[in-house]
Amino acid sequence: xxxxxxxxxxxxxxxxxxxxxxxxxxxxxxxxxxxxxxxxxxxxxxxxxxxxxxxxxxxxxxxxxxxxxxxxxxxxxxxxxxxxxxxxxxxxxxxxxxxxxxxxxxxxxxxxxxxxxxxxxxxxxxxxxxxxxxxxxxxxxxxxxxxxxxxxxxxxxxxxxxxxxxxxxxxxxxxxxxxxxxxxxxxxxxxxxxxxxxxxxxxxxxxxxxxxxxxxxxxxxxxxxxxxxxxxxxxxxxxxxxxxxxxxxxxxxxxxxxxxxxxxxxxxxxxxxxxxxxxxxxxxxxxxxxxxxxxxxxxxxxxxxxxxxxxxxxxxxxxxxxxxxxxxxxxxxxxxxxxxxxxxxxxxxxxxxxxxxxxxxxxxxxxxxxxxxxxxxxxxxxxxxxxxxxxxxxxxxxxxxxxxxxxxxxxxxxxxxxxxxxxxxxxxxxxxxxxxxxxxxxxxxxxxxxxxxxxxxxxxxxxxxxxxxxxxxxxxxxxxxxxxxxxxxxxxxxxxxxxxxxxxxxxxxxxxxxxxxxxxxxxxxxxxxxxxxxxxxxxxxxxxxxxxxxxxxxxxxxxxxxxxxxxxxxx
Amino acid sequence: xxxxxxxxxxxxxxxxxxxxxxxxxxxxxxxxxxxxxxxxxxxxxxxxxxxxxxxxxxxxxxxxxxxxxxxxxxxxxxxxxxxxxxxxxxxxxxxxxxxxxxxxxxxxxxxxxxxxxxxxxxxxxxxxxxxxxxxxxxxxxxxxxxxxxxxxxxxxxxxxxxxxxxxxxxxxxxxxxxxxxxxxxxxxxxxxxxxxxxxxxxxxxxxxxxxxxxxxxxxxxxxxxxxxxxxxxxxxxxxxxxxxxxxxxxxxxxxxxxxxxxxxxxxxxxxxxxxxxxxxxxxxxxxxxxxx
Ligand SMILES: Cc1ncc(C[n+]2csc(CCOP(=O)(O)OP(=O)(O)O)c2C)c(N)n1
Ligand code: SF4
Numbered sequence: 001x002x003x004x005x006x007x008x009x010x011x012x013x014x015x016x017x018x019x020x021x022x023x024x025x026x027x028x029x030x031x032x033x034x035x036x037x038x039x040x041x042x043x044x045x046x047x048x049x050x051x052x053x054x055x056x057x058x059x060x061x062x063x064x065x066x067x068x069x070x071x072x073x074x075x076x077x078x079x080x081x082x083x084x085x086x087x088x089x090x091x092x093x094x095x096x097x098x099x100x101x102x103x104x105x106x107x108x109x110x111x112x113x114x115x116x117x118x119x120x121x122x123x124x125x126x127x128x129x130x131x132x133x134x135x136x137x138x139x140x141x142x143x144x145x146x147x148x149x150x151x152x153x154x155x156x157x158x159x160x161x162x163x164x165x166x167x168x169x170x171x172x173x174x175x176x177x178x179x180x181x182x183x184x185x186x187x188x189x190x191x192x193x194x195x196x197x198x199x200x201x202x203x204x205x206x207x208x209x210x211x212x213x214x215x216x217x218x219x220x221x222x223x224x225x226x227x228x229x230x231x232x233x234x235x236x237x238x239x240x241x242x243x244x245x246x247x248x249x250x251x252x253x254x255x256x257x258x259x260x261x262x263x264x265x266x267x268x269x270x271x272x273x274x275x276x277x278x279x280x281x282x283x284x285x286x287x288x289x290x291x292x293x294x295x296x297x298x299x300x301x302x303x304x305x306x307x308x309x310x311x312x313x314x315x316x317x318x319x320x321x322x323x324x325x326x327x328x329x330x331x332x333x334x335x336x337x338x339x340x341x342x343x344x345x346x347x348x349x350x351x352x353x354x355x356x357x358x359x360x361x362x363x364x365x366x367x368x369x370x371x372x373x374x375x376x377x378x379x380x381x382x383x384x385x386x387x388x389x390x391x392x393x394x395x396x397x398x399x400x401x402x403x404x405x406x407x408x409x410x411x412x413x414x415x416x417x418x419x420x421x422x423x424x425x426x427x428x429x430x431x432x433x434x435x436x437x438x439x440x441x442x443x444x445x446x447x448x449x450x451x452x453x454x455x456x457x458x459x460x461x462x463x464x465x466x467x468x469x470x471x472x473x474x475x476x477x478x479x480x481x482x483x484x485x486x487x488x489x490x491x492x493x494x495x496x497x498x499x500x501x502x503x504x505x506x507x508x509x510x511x512x513x514x515x516x517x518x519x520x521x522x523x524x525x526x527x528x529x530x531x532x533x534x535x536x537x538x539x540x541x542x543x544x545x546x547x548x549x550x551x552x553x554x555x556x557x558x559x560x561x562x563x564x565x566x567x568x569x570x571x
Numbered sequence: 572x573x574x575x576x577x578x579x580x581x582x583x584x585x586x587x588x589x590x591x592x593x594x595x596x597x598x599x600x601x602x603x604x605x606x607x608x609x610x611x612x613x614x615x616x617x618x619x620x621x622x623x624x625x626x627x628x629x630x631x632x633x634x635x636x637x638x639x640x641x642x643x644x645x646x647x648x649x650x651x652x653x654x655x656x657x658x659x660x661x662x663x664x665x666x667x668x669x670x671x672x673x674x675x676x677x678x679x680x681x682x683x684x685x686x687x688x689x690x691x692x693x694x695x696x697x698x699x700x701x702x703x704x705x706x707x708x709x710x711x712x713x714x715x716x717x718x719x720x721x722x723x724x725x726x727x728x729x730x731x732x733x734x735x736x737x738x739x740x741x742x743x744x745x746x747x748x749x750x751x752x753x754x755x756x757x758x759x760x761x762x763x764x765x766x767x768x769x770x771x772x773x774x775x776x777x778x779x780x781x782x783x784x785x786x787x788x789x790x791x792x793x794x795x796x797x798x799x800x801x802x803x804x805x806x807x808x809x810x811x812x813x814x815x816x817x818x819x820x821x822x823x824x825x826x827x828x829x830x831x832x833x834x835x836x837x838x839x840x841x842x843x844x845x846x847x848x849x850x851x852x853x854x855x856x857x858x859x860x861x862x863x
Contacts, residue, residue: 031852198850208850214841217657239841243656243831248682252649255642259622259653262640263661267653285643372852378843412654412661415617420632420639430576431588431633 005187006059007142008067011134012084013076015052016045018131022074024055025135029148030058031199031372033074034190038480039370040066040555045224045309051079053320061189063337064480066369068557071185072141074134076116093185095137097179112137112178119177124170125163132167136174145184146171193325196375197306202340202366202477203228205373206296207236209255209344210268211315212381215294216242217260217267219253219333221275224308225364226298228268250275254295261293262421263389264411266348270296273315274305276359285358285423287327290399290409292351292386294344296360298367301553310553311365312526313476316536318506319359328446330358330453331505334459335479337371343502346459349384350503354449355409361504363527365555389417397428401441405449454506461500462515464490468497470565471519473512473545475504478525478556485561496565504533509540516543523548523564525556578613580604586636592626597774597783599630600748601666601695605635606771607751608758612662619662622651624676626668628695628703628774645676650682651690652827659689659828662762669696670708673729677709684738684767689760689826691768695748697776699762707778717779721813732809735769736802736820742768743805745818747790748775751814760818773814786814793817849856 009026013019013111023039030037035058044050050419057067069089075081075096081103091110096103114137120129140144150168157164175182182362200208207229208219218237220230234244242265247253253269260267271279276297295426299315301307319331330350334343342364347358351440389396389410398419400407407428410417419430425442427433461479464472464486474482482498489496499515501508516522522545524534534547548564563570584606592598603794609619613825621782623629625644632639642650647665656665670681673696683692698707699717706719714723742764746754754772760769773790775783793815798804805820 143755146713198847198851199852200850208843208846211846217653219653236841236846238831238835238838239846241835243835245656247649248678251646252652252679252682255646255649255658256653258642259640259650259655260657263620263654263657265657267657281643282646337637340819375847375851378847410638412620412658413618418616418636418638420641422639422641423643424641 003143003188004071005061005188006057006063006067007052007071007187008055008057008069008089009072009074009138009142010053010055010070010084010087011074011076012051012053014079015050016048017072017076018128018134019052019054019076022131022134023056023346025131025149025152026056026138027370028152028199030056030144031197032151033145033148034192035059036061036063036372037199037370038063038066038372040365040369043309045219046403051083053084058187060190064483066555066557068451068559072138074138076134077101093141093181095134095141112181114174114177119173123166123173125166127169129167132170133174133177136171137177140175140178140182141185143183146175152402154433197372198375199370199371199372200337200366201228202334202362203298203368204232205340206270206344206360206362207232210294210340210348211236211240212376212378212532213345213348214266214383215268215348217257218242218244218267218269218272219247219256219267220269221247221250221253223272223275225300225367226270226272226275226296229296250278251282254279254293257293258282258286258291261291263411264413265354266292268294268296269457270298272298272300273302273318276315276318276322280318283329284323284325284327286357287329288423289421290355290407290446291357291421292355293357294351294360295345295357296362299361299363301364301551309364311363311477311555312528312551312553313363313526314532314551315361315476316475316504316528316532319361326443328356328450329355329505330354330450330503331361331475332503333361333498333501334360334366335476335502336373337366338373338376339367339461339502340366341376345381345383347489348383350453352386353384353452354406355386356450361476363477391413392416398430399426399428399442399445401428401445450506453503454508455510458503458508460502460508460511462498464497465495466497467518469495469519470521470523470527471516472496472498472523472565473516473533474500474525475533478527481556481558482525482561484558485565488558488562489565492566494565504536507536507540512537513541513543516541521546525561525564527551527555579610580833581610581794584609584616584636586634588633590634591630593778595777596762597697597748597776598631600751601628601693601754601772601774602631602634604746604748604751604754604758605631605693607755608708608762609641611755611759612762618660618832620651620654620664622647622654622663622665623702624667624671625702626671626700626778628666628668629671631666645671645674645679647675648679648692652683652686652688654702655688655690656828656831659832664691664693664762666693666695667830668708669694669698669710669731670700673709680734681738684735684740684769686827687739687741687766687824689765689767689828691758691764691770693758693761693770693772695774695809696731696771697774697780698728698782699776699780700826701776701779730809733772733806736809739770740820741766741822742818744769745771745773746813747773747786747814747816749787750816751792757818764821790814790816793819848861
């Protein structure tokens with residue numbers, strides 16, 4: 001049997017049973033053992049109980065999506081089998097606890113009972129060691145050395161030698177369980193590489209990226225799936241001299257962020273759809289008063305309170321157009337966890353240079369998945385600062401009409417830069433002014449200053465054929481699955497390529513049109529109900545596009561996208 | 572011999588923009604008191620920020636030559652908090668109306684107070700919505716007839732002084748626009764106070780709720796023997812109603828800014844590279860050597 005380049009492992013059971021911790025340990029160990037990984041999890045919105053699932057895909061080469069067909073399914077309880085059996089690959093292997101799960105006869109040859117509970121109690125010293133038995137069994141089946149796992153255990157229980165020993169014994173006992181299955185899903189050995197890699201989530205990547213960009217004030221209100229950003233920054237921001245504050249609501253969060261930015265600090269807030277709705281009035285203010293700020297929207301299933309723990313890309317239109325009047329903003333959609341880091345820096349850079357609010361549009365899938373990525377080279381980080389009124393000599397005009405429409409900003413403390421920031425239409429001095437000429441001039445200024453983002457300086461993402469027969473236009477977190485699907489489709493001889501605008505507002509219509517110029521089909525996959533991106537592409541580019549919108553709360557898999565590309569009916 | 576630089580005068584804080592208020596509006600008296608208080612404190616216009624919400628009263632920052640932030644209806648307090656926390660060197664005062672502060676903005680008030688953010692909040696209380704032409708506000712009297720209450724106001728007015736004390740404001744006072752000398756003094760004391768200071772300034776709306784003459788009759792000063800450090804006495808005074816002018820409560824307690832400052836100083840200094848190290852997937856890296 002030849003070793004596989006990657007395996008998809010799915011652990012399933014009741015929330016609180018150790019499913020998540022098993023997945024976490026496996027992911028950490030895989031990353032430290034030299035594998036590329038990506039995770040995907042579903043969990044109930046309730047705190048205790050309810051089915052949960054943790055999927056780890058690990059392999060010898062960079063992994064872009066979480067995978068569809070499950071090679072190795074670990075069932076902690078009967079419900080896990082009932083919910084997940086039909087995701088199994090044709091040669092998929094099942095590990096299960098015989099005391100809790102019954103596997104149909106037809107699967108018996110590929111199923112292997114593992115005494116999770118019994119061994120946890122007898123060897124691991126407590127039922128809690130169940131996860132170690134499970135992880136040990138998984139390691140056995142895929143021929144993954146347990147060394148990195150044991151290192152993790154030793155570190156975790158550094159102060160409790162007894163617990164560490166018991167856990168390691170449970171791990172090894174789990175590994176011994178399926179001697180007959182050992183290595184049946186053997187995975188290639190990771191290649192020893194020089195480069196540095198890190199393992200983190202999309203939320204974490206945005207948080208560190210923001211710190212790298214110079215973030216010094218963060219305010220937020222807890223909401224799934226954005227809360228980790230608030231939590232991580234609460235711990236870390238003081239270490240660089242900054243402040244994180246948990247506000248009374250999202251309105252206060254963004255208001256205080258604008259106050260802090262007005263006072264000269266780089267400031268950010270993070271939320272999900274419901275919070276973005278509350279922030280919308282202030283978002284319009286920021287655009288009008290020209291105050292830089294960054295707003296992370298980790299989208300989740302909507303509408304309303306919707307599906308708090310499920311993914312969706314349905315805030316696109318809100319991010320682009322939400323609010324009264326027509327207020328400028330920039331919308332960036334990061335494509336991968338690695339891109340989350342760089343996008344946070346871009347967000348601050350654009351925000352500072354153009355004195356505009358920037359929305360970073362991720363989603364539950366991207367925000368919470370763990371990915372092994374190249375460690376960002378911080379020496380390559382380039383930072384832009386806003387133009388300020390330092391040194392102005394008399395006659396300062398805050399909203400001066402300049403050739404590039406960007407006007408120097410007075411920062412409290414700067415002599416001679418005094419002005420009143422206001423959302424009321426104002427003249428160059430910032431004084432209320434309602435003449436038709438003035439309103440036209442100011443609206444023009446506020447929108448014109450963003451043109452460089454439409455036409456030049458932005459780094460977009462593309463993959464596959466440059467002049468494809470089948471052109472895919474997508475945004476954000478679907479990138480990985482699309483990328484893998486393109487590899488599969490090209491292997492079948494098809495001409496396919498994808499273009500991912502990283503900045504969606506202002507929309508790079510010319511770039512999209514140019515990319516699609518020779519295409520027979522333009523395909524737009526997205527995770528929402530109404531096909532928001534497809535409509536945007538139709539409207540901005542006048543192209544005929546096929547919308548492939550889905551809103552089942554789950555991210556696209558490469559196979560889903562391949563079905564779209566090949567026009568096959570889904571398997 | 573060098574001479575001390577001349578102290579700034581009230582006129583130095585005039586922006587030159589003419590207030591848009593109706594002739595006789597109480598807000599003129601508040602603005603005059605503010606100019607005088609700023610002059611008395613000799614505030615540096617380049618390091619002073621006046622934040623407001625939306626309403627007639629909230630147009631005030633435009634008439635002052637300092638930095639200003641004319642924000643959104645109900646939002647001056649969180650904005651002012653962000654300004655102050657981002658740059659503790661600045662003198663920050665938030666101003667606005669009773670509708671702005673206690674209807675749409677009421678959710679922010681107790682939090683600014685309990686956090687003890689070092690800002691002053693000056694509410695021009697006319698017991699009515701001025702800018703939207705005379706609807707009742709949360710401080711309007713029961714039975715008051717207004718465009719939105721043609722049968723009389725069915726609601727009970729909010730006692731903002733008691734609310735402030737209950738919320739943990741560390742300085743609570745009341746002044747009146749028609750008593751500029753005393754109001755000036757209150758603003759000076761509030762700005763000098765370290766922590767969240769709240770001033771309710773009676774400021775008649777001559778257009779829609781002209782109580783000026785009644786109010787002049789009703790106001791009396793807080794008794795000289797009132798113990799401003801006694802919270803129960805402060806509540807008592809606030810609940811008694813009537814119009815007592817002066818400081819009703821004052822306490823010295825650490826501000827949110829000071830606490831954050833201490834937190835920053837106590838944190839071990841770090842940088843992005845160290846933060847990235849914590850995510851390192853290198854073998855043996857972040858997980859360290861096994862500790863036997
Ligand atoms: C979100 C929002 N809702 C409503 C308004 C309309 N509005 C403007 S000012 C105001 C009330 C003003 O009353 P108050 O705060 O007491 O100030 P005054 O004008 O009396 O000084 C209202 C309701 C608004 N600007 N924004
Ligand atoms: S409407 Fe009332 S509050 Fe507004 S300016 Fe006129 S008098 Fe003052």
